[in-house]
C-alpha cells in the first residue's frame with residue numbers, strides 16, 4: 001500500500017516550504033496541485049477572494065467546515081487578528097492528521113483547533129466545549145449537500161449573530177443549489193456571488209458570501 005494524495009501533498013510541503021512561513025506552505029500546495037496532482041483545495045484564485053473577505057471581517061472567532069489538508073485553514077489563520085481563533089471540523093481522521101501537520105509547518109497551530117468528527121454532531125456542542133458565544137466568520141467547504149442543513153443547525157444553536165459572514169466554496173462546481181436558493185431568498189441573509197474558477201482549472205466556479213441579518 002502506497003501513500004495517499006494528502007500524504008504526498010504533505011511531503012511536498014515539508015520538502016518545498018519553509019517551516020513557520022505560511023506563504024511558502026500555500027505556494028508549495030498550489031505548486032503540487034498545479035504540477036503534480038490536482039486536489040480539492042480552494043486554490044489560489046478563489047483563495048485570493050477568501051483572503052479579502054477574511055481580512056474585511058477580521059474575525060475573532062472563525063469556523064471552517066471541512067478541513068481536508070488544511071490549505072484554506074492556513075489561508076484563513078494567517079490573516080486572523082491578534083486573539084483570533086479558528087475551529088475547523090474534519091471527520092476523516094487521515095485528513096485531519098495531515099492537516100494538523102500542514103498547519104504546524106505553517107506555524108499557525110496556536111490559532112487553529114482541528115476538531116475530528118462530523119459537523120452535525122459537533123455544532124451543537126461548540127459553545128459548551130470551546131466557550132464560543134457566536135462566530136464572526138464561517139467557511140463552508142465540506143460535502144456540498146451538507147451546507148444547507150449545517151447553516152440551519154448553526155442558526156438553531158444560536159451560533160450566528162447579526163453580521164456573521166458565511167463564505168461558501170463550490171457554489172457552481174460541484175454546486176450547492178439548495179444552499180444557494182436558501183441564502184439568496186431568505187430575508188435573514190444578504191448574499192453576494194464572487195465569480196471565479198474551479199481550483200487549478202479553467203472551469204467556472206465561485207464563492208457565495210452571505211451576511212446573516214438575525
Ligand SMILES: CNc1ncnc2c1ncn2[C@@H]1O[C@H](/C=C/CNC(=O)c2cc(-c3ccc(F)cc3)cc(O)c2O)[C@@H](O)[C@H]1O
Pocket residue numbers: 040041042065066067068069089090091092095117118119120141142143144146169170173174198199
Ligand atoms: C459529515 N460532515 C462533515 N463534517 C466534517 N468534515 C466533513 C464532513 N463531510 C465531509 N467532510 C470533510 O470535508 C472534505 C470534503 C470536501 C468535499 N469537497 C468536494 O467535494 C469538492 C469537490 C470539488 C470538485 C470539483 C470538480 C470535480 F470534477 C471534482 C471535484 C472541488 C472542491 O473545491 C470541493 O470542495 C473532506 O475532507 C471530508 O472528509
Ligand SMILES: [Mg+2]
Pocket residue numbers: 040041042141169170
Ligand atoms: Mg471546495
